Amino acid sequence: MNRKEIVLRHNPLLTKAEPLSPLSIGNGEFGFSVDVTGLQTFYDDYETPLGTQSNWGWHYTGGRGVYSEKDIAYQTFDTYGRPVAYPMKPEDKAEAYHWLRQNPHRLQLGRIAFRLLHRDGTEVRLNELRDIRQELNLWTGIIHSEFTVDGVPVAVRTSCHAEHGAIGVSVASPLISENRLQIFIRFPAPDMTHTSWSKSVFPDWENDDRHRTEIITESSSSVVLQRTMDDDGYRVRWDWNGSATLERTGVHDFTLRGLQGSDRLECTVSFAPHEPSAVTVHDTEQSSRGKWSAFWESGGAADFSASTDTRAFELERRVVLSQYLTAIHSGGSLPPQETGLMYNSWFGKFHLEMHWWHAAHFPLWGRAEFLKKSMDWYIATLPLAKELAASQGYEGARWPKMVGFDGVQSPSPVAPGLIWQQPHPMTLAELVYLAEPSRQTLERYAPIVFDSADFMVSYAHWNEERGSFDLGPPLIPAQECHHIYEGMNPPYELEYWKYGLEIALRWADRLNIRSNPEWSKVAGTMARPPQLDGVYLAHERCPDTFAAKNRDHPSMLGALGMLPGTLVDKEVMRNTLKKVKKEWIWESAWGWDFPMCAMTAARLGERETAVEFLLMEATKNTYLPNGHNYQRPGLTVYLPGNGGLLIAAAMMACGWNGGQDRDCPGFPREGWSVRWEGLHPLL
Numbered sequence: 001m002n003r004k005e006i007v008l009r010h011n012p013l014l015t016k017a018e019p020l021s022p023l024s025i026g027n028g029e030f031g032f033s034v035d036v037t038g039l040q041t042f043y044d045d046y047e048t049p050l051g052t053q054s055n056w057g058w059h060y061t062g063g064r065g066v067y068s069e070k071d072i073a074y075q076t077f078d079t080y081g082r083p084v085a086y087p088m089k090p091e092d093k094a095e096a097y098h099w100l101r102q103n104p105h106r107l108q109l110g111r112i113a114f115r116l117l118h119r120d121g122t123e124v125r126l127n128e129l130r131d132i133r134q135e136l137n138l139w140t141g142i143i144h145s146e147f148t149v150d151g152v153p154v155a156v157r158t159s160c161h162a163e164h165g166a167i168g169v170s171v172a173s174p175l176i177s178e179n180r181l182q183i184f185i186r187f188p189a190p191d192m193t194h195t196s197w198s199k200s201v202f203p204d205w206e207n208d209d210r211h212r213t214e215i216i217t218e219s220s221s222s223v224v225l226q227r228t229m230d231d232d233g234y235r236v237r238w239d240w241n242g243s244a245t246l247e248r249t250g251v252h253d254f255t256l257r258g259l260q261g262s263d264r265l266e267c268t269v270s271f272a273p274h275e276p277s278a279v280t281v282h283d284t285e286q287s288s289r290g291k292w293s294a295f296w297e298s299g300g301a302a303d304f305s306a307s308t309d310t311r312a313f314e315l316e317r318r319v320v321l322s323q324y325l326t327a328i329h330s331g332g333s334l335p336p337q338e339t340g341l342m343y344n345s346w347f348g349k350f351h352l353e354m355h356w357w358h359a360a361h362f363p364l365w366g367r368a369e370f371l372k373k374s375m376d377w378y379i380a381t382l383p384l385a386k387e388l389a390a391s392q393g394y395e396g397a398r399w400p401k402m403v404g405f406d407g408v409q410s411p412s413p414v415a416p417g418l419i420w421q422q423p424h425p426m427t428l429a430e431l432v433y434l435a436e437p438s439r440q441t442l443e444r445y446a447p448i449v450f451d452s453a454d455f456m457v458s459y460a461h462w463n464e465e466r467g468s469f470d471l472g473p474p475l476i477p478a479q480e481c482h483h484i485y486e487g488m489n490p491p492y493e494l495e496y497w498k499y500g501l502e503i504a505l506r507w508a509d510r511l512n513i514r515s516n517p518e519w520s521k522v523a524g525t526m527a528r529p530p531q532l533d534g535v536y537l538a539h540e541r542c543p544d545t546f547a548a549k550n551r552d553h554p555s556m557l558g559a560l561g562m563l564p565g566t567l568v569d570k571e572v573m574r575n576t577l578k579k580v581k582k583e584w585i586w587e588s589a590w591g592w593d594f595p596m597c598a599m600t601a602a603r604l605g606e607r608e609t610a611v612e613f614l615l616m617e618a619t620k621n622t623y624l625p626n627g628h629n630y631q632r633p634g635l636t637v638y639l640p641g642n643g644g645l646l647i648a649a650a651m652m653a654c655g656w657n658g659g660q661d662r663d664c665p666g667f668p669r670e671g672w673s674v675r676w677e678g679l680h681p682l683l
Contacts, residue, residue: 007138010320012626014134017126019046020636021624023136023143024342025158026328027291028373030054030165030271031341032112035126036134038145038156039169039183041114042126048628048636049202049343050111054165055334056234056273057107057384058348058405059190061099063230071096072411077474077485084392086473087411088484098195104404105192106337106348108203109227110185110236112167115255116149116179124149127281136626138324141292142285146157149175159283162291166270168284176258176265183267185238187213187252190229197346198634208251218246223254224276237276242269295327299366300342300678302653309671311615314623319649321627322642323365330358330639331370334377334405342628346522349404353421353478354640356562357592360431361646366678368435371428376449378425381407389455398452399425403572417476417484419459420493420555423500426452427683430503435680442511450516453504456497457518460526467525469549471497472539478555479538490539491529495559495567498526499683529559529567536568536576551588554580554597561600564658564683574604581609586618591629591641594621595648599682602652602666603659610666613647647682656682 012023017036024033032376033050035042040050056423060066073092074085090097115194116124131153134145145156154173160166188203189210204210211229218224223246225236229241238246238254243262249255258265268284270276279287304316328342335355339345355374362371378385378399385397392398400409401418409416429445460469471494476485501523508515530540536556538549556576577600594613601610615621621641622630629641652666653676662681664674 001299001303001675003296004139006301006305006319007296010317011138012136012321014625017042017045017129017132018625020048020630020646021626021628022046022048022050023134023626024119024328025136025143025160025167025288026143026161026341027160027165028328028332028370029056030160031328032158032167033342034143035146035159036129036145037114037116037147037154038134038143038158039113040111041116043111043113045126047633048273051341051343052109052111052271053106053341053343053348054109055273055332055341055405057109057271058104059107059229059232060103061105061191061193061230063623065094066103067099069100069408069411071173072100079474082393086474086484087409088413088416089257090413101410101412102347103197104348104406105199106344107190107232107234108188108344109234110187110269110460112169112183112269115182115184116175118150119180138320139292140285141288141294149180154181157285159281159285159288161270161279162287164270164279164472165272166268166277166279166284168268168279168281169266170281170285171265172263174263176263177261179257179260181265182255182257182474183265184249184253184255185236185269185353186250187211187227189230192344192347197344200347201343201345201634211252213252214246222278225254234273235276237270237272237278238267239270239278239280241265271280279619300364300676300680302674302679304648304672304674305638305673306673307671308673309611309668311611312672315611315615315649318623318627318645321623322646325627325642326358326361326639326646327367327370330643331362331373333373334360335374336639338640339635340639342637345635349410350419351402351415352399352424353401353418354592355421356424356428357640357647358643361650362426363431363435364647364650364680364682366680367436368432372432375425375432375445375448377407379444382447382451384408386451389458394455395458396456397448397451397457398422398459399452414480415551417474417487418478418480419471419475420478420496422452422456423496423503425449426500426503430506430683431448434597436681439511440672442507446511449507453488453501453519454516456501457516460497460522463527466527468525469522470527473541475539477539478558479549479553481549481552482538482542486539486541486660488540489527489530491536491556491568492558492563494526494529495557495563495565498523498567499563526567529556531569531572534572534575535579536572544577549595550583551581551585552603553590553593555568557600558596560603561596561598570604573600574606577601577604577606577609581613586627587620589618589620591620591631591638592644594618594641595644598648598666599651600647603656607666607668608650610648611668611672614645614652646677650679651682654679654681
């Protein structure tokens with residue numbers, strides 16, 4: 001397969017400003033997004049915030065430890081005769097409740113931008129740019145931007161170093177010698193204090209007294225800055241070629257100007273928690289070229305070009321761009337936030353129930369090393385997960401839903417009641433093992449797998465009358481529009497509980513050690529998924545899935561699709577799939593729901609339906625010119641949709657464990673010809 005040809009035919013190419021669709025570069029630990037100028041010049045004109053973020057840059061407003069979980073009110077729910085407390089009450093002790101939701105939050109590290117001037121000295125506006133042409137070369141990871149100001153051309157290359165949080169900028173324009181093109185850096189205030197994350201998407205450019213920017217060292221061609229905010233901080237190094245001068249232009253602003261007679265300006269800006277590396281633009285560009293060519297030449301690939309179905313090119317575009325975006329935004333050392341390293345959503349924290357959607361595709365596409373980076377976070381925070389389980393009277397380790405890098409559960413009216421994130425680290429560990437089947441892999445992740453399983457059997461409740469184990473209440477299904485005191489035996493969670501425990505049993509057998517006998521007992525006697533009139537319900541106490549509750553996630557379908565569905569009656573699931581397709585309120589769904597439905601259709605042999613779901617015309621299944629999965633105003637980036645698309649595409653191309661067909665079992669025979677290599681089947 002000509003991989004380079006496949007990739008390059010989907011280079012994002014913009015000939016006008018796309019305020020919803022900024023391009024981004026990064027390396028998994030650091031990300032930088034740009035407007036049509038190649039920097040963050042027209043910040044206020046973009047609906048999608050232009051971000052500079054990292055996995056190491058976090059902040060606590062007012063300092064660390066202002067509040068702890070002991071300072072908030074808990075809500076107790078009867079759990080089969082035993083009260084269990086959850087941090088779900090925002091009304092009481094509200095200040096502590098909201099501080100813990102907001103902190104720690106991910107930092108916007110700084111804005112790097114052009115200051116473009118007309119001949120009369122007034123600033124150029126976005127709508128005054130002409131001859132715009134911007135292309136992201138996916139094979140090199142370098143953005144090439146061209147435009148004119150008052151007829152004068154500007155050419156920009158923007159790159160990100162593969163190993164450091166460093167941005168390389170190379171500019172060529174006669175505007176430089178006229179002092180009409182300058183580069184500036186500005187640093188925002190760090191606090192995030194609004195009770196709604198969506199009101200805090202854009203950083204605070206006021207409140208200069210809430211942070212400090214100090215010059216540590218400077219020379220004729222570089223400066224090192226110390227950024228300080230409460231107990232947190234980081235450093236920034238700015239290096240430039242000799243034909244420029246730097247001036248401090250504000251409390252938190254610095255401007256670089258080219259010297260008279262120079263029509264070129266090159267610089268690098270490096271961000272780091274301690275000492276930033278000194279790298280050149282040449283180093284940065286070479287590093288980027290090496291990283292991305294190696295990325296595309298390794299792992300899996302798929303070619304849709306021989307298909308006659310008119311939808312094939314668009315699906316291939318989404319597949320290629322999603323590989324690029326998830327490598328940047330979901331392939332680092334932390335489970336990613338849902339907007340990756342673009343901008344903050346839910347205060348910059350990550351949602352562990354989404355980690356599967358962000359990262360399960362990496363092993364399927366032959367890139368398990370990307371998933372392994374974030375799996376280490378589970379190892380580091382395992383003691384906290386065990387503390388959470390013990391605080392509620394359970395054994396093992398309970399994984400929270402919404403957390404920051406510190407692993408501490410965030411209070412929320414919904415998050416603490418979810419359980420479907422619990423088996424995720426087990427299935428992700430299994431995917432790593434299938435990619436790298438060694439004793440070393442088993443020993444590394446066994447504590448995660450076994451402690452997760454111990455919680456699961458402790459959480460399940462034996463129903464003497466039925467002779468089976470129930471889940472909940474209290475429980476909020478993956479379809480979050482149900483009340484915690486109602487949720488009981490949702491189909492997806494039942495199947496996932498069984499499957500997760502079976503993973504633990506396999507791991508004990510592989511390690512030749514004795515398993516917890518409860519794992520087998522609970523896995524073998526889980527309650528059957530509830531159904532009514534030949535259709536699976538959202539949960540046992542939901543009388544009609546499709547009456548008032550045909551919104552949010554149709555998560556009952558996940559029991560067969562994401563999972564093998566050993567508890568599932570396929571004909572009942574087929575009926576459920578058809579009813580969901582016909583009656584669901586798709587404007588209320590989320591980006592990963594569409595690939596989830598496609599996976600269910602694929603396992604049922606409904607090939608055309610699988611493609612229809614994957615490419616359904618719906619707002620939240622929109623993929624912008626930059627490849628990002630749009631959801632709604634304020635949430636214009638949604639990486640779980642991109643990751644889910646890649647999971648479904650791999651599964652539809654090469655199948656799943658237990659399936660016999662490895663020749664595109666999820667694609668119709670007519671109109672589709674998908675060549676692939678290096679893919680691996682889904683669990």
